[in-house]
Amino acid sequence: MPEPVIASVGASPLGRTELPGRDLFSVALAEAFDGLPDPADVVEAVYVGNQSETYEHQIMTGTLLAEWAGLRHVPAERVEGCAAAGALALRHAVKDVRNGEHDAVLACGVEKMTSAGTAGATDALSAAFDRAIEQRSGVTAPSQYALLAQRYLHETDATERDLAEIAVKNHANAARNPRAQFPKEIDVDTVLDSTPVAPPLKLYDCAPVGDGAAAVLVTSAELAAELDGPQVRVAGSGASANNIAVAERDMTDIAGARIAAETAYEEAGVDAADVDIAEVHDAFTVCEALLSEAVGFAPEGLGYQSYLPPEERADGWTDVRVSPSGGLKARGHPIGATGLLQALEAYEQLTGAAGDRAVDGAETALLLNEGGVADAVTVGHVLTTAEAP
């Protein structure tokens, strides 16, 4: 079976930009193919992660972006799974290379979230929730995650201050990331004193609305060697869907994330303790706590300690560094591109291209991307530069 690798990555600026979605993609593609042959000489298929057609009144984004990349007559399609769309696109590309169907597949993601203001984004994101009960009750993304946070604070020793510290840590990481939407440090009082959005979550517990695109070239190891750039093995990929309505799920044991991560670990022949860095889906601070437990980094009820240096965490925690990019919170969260921005960060960390934010000796990364609320759909990938076991 051919081994899929990431051969190149690129991204657009993140945040409030003047560029429409297709143009953001052009920027990401140009970075990914800098120094490489034209995409048309390499790429055999395209998957586009994209949350919502409401931002730009545009579907057919597979067709559109293939055209913008100069790829006529290749199979191309949009992949939808709310905020997990990017990792789903990556997973499709990985599977196509792994099963020998294609030697090179472009996984990309794009979202133009600022086109209709915060209200437009709030409305577009609410479409990810069950229409019959949840949407008609007026829930929003922050309030759905607040339901999880309220329960998490009730069941564990974690406090609102602990959740705030997760945001502080991710902003500190983003301050060293030139790609970040918010490359600045904040203090814990800034989080605790910020506007209530959905208690116990406040404005600074929430990832921002922003634009962005990312492009990840997945190829066979053989082709990547010909392209002559650094390569990172995609050693494992797992995905899981759970109920769409949050009421019908376990709200503190994020089972879908556990399954997606364990599937990826098993394929890669690693376990949680082997993971050096992780990009997890901290759309809201509580997510990082919950996911740290679900994927096996932290003992039950102690995932909130992700902000502490490894030596200060409770027994049973691994030494993993969580969200060195700054995470969704501070690196940015252009929904359909997020899963691919996670892959980009891991690629840069594992190939010595992470500059000031490099985690020393990092060899193996876990990517964990969610869509809907928590594990409505979850995708996990293990990326590594270690030799195959």
Added chain:
Amino acid sequence: MTDADLDASDPRTLPGFFDALADGDLLGGVCGDCGQVLLPPRPTCYACGSRAVAVEPQSPRGEIFTYTAVHTPPPAFAADAPYTVAVVELADGGRLLGRVDADYDDVSIGDPVELAVREPTADEREIALDYEEDWPVHVFEPR
């Protein structure tokens, strides 16, 4: 009747469920194999995969399992904010999300509540899809 004959009168469809709810009857699916309660009812059990799902009346009483308040609503609900939303664990074992007719500060996990049903307002009908226009709206009242 097999599921191939499902029509809008069957409470395992949304129109059937909301028709009953409009009359004040909260119906749940109950799995014949594992006992899981499904709200709203549907033909297949998510917990075990069984298609042996019966429809049974559910108690409207329950307790707050978790809750929050929406301060940044979708545009359609802007006039209502902030409003309290909760997941309620019902006495017969199912869990259902809904608004709570109480201020956030007056709600705690474990508080007893009871489901009430009202007709949609003119504003709610305005944003409803054609097939949703007559669906009732449920709200949890403290008790």
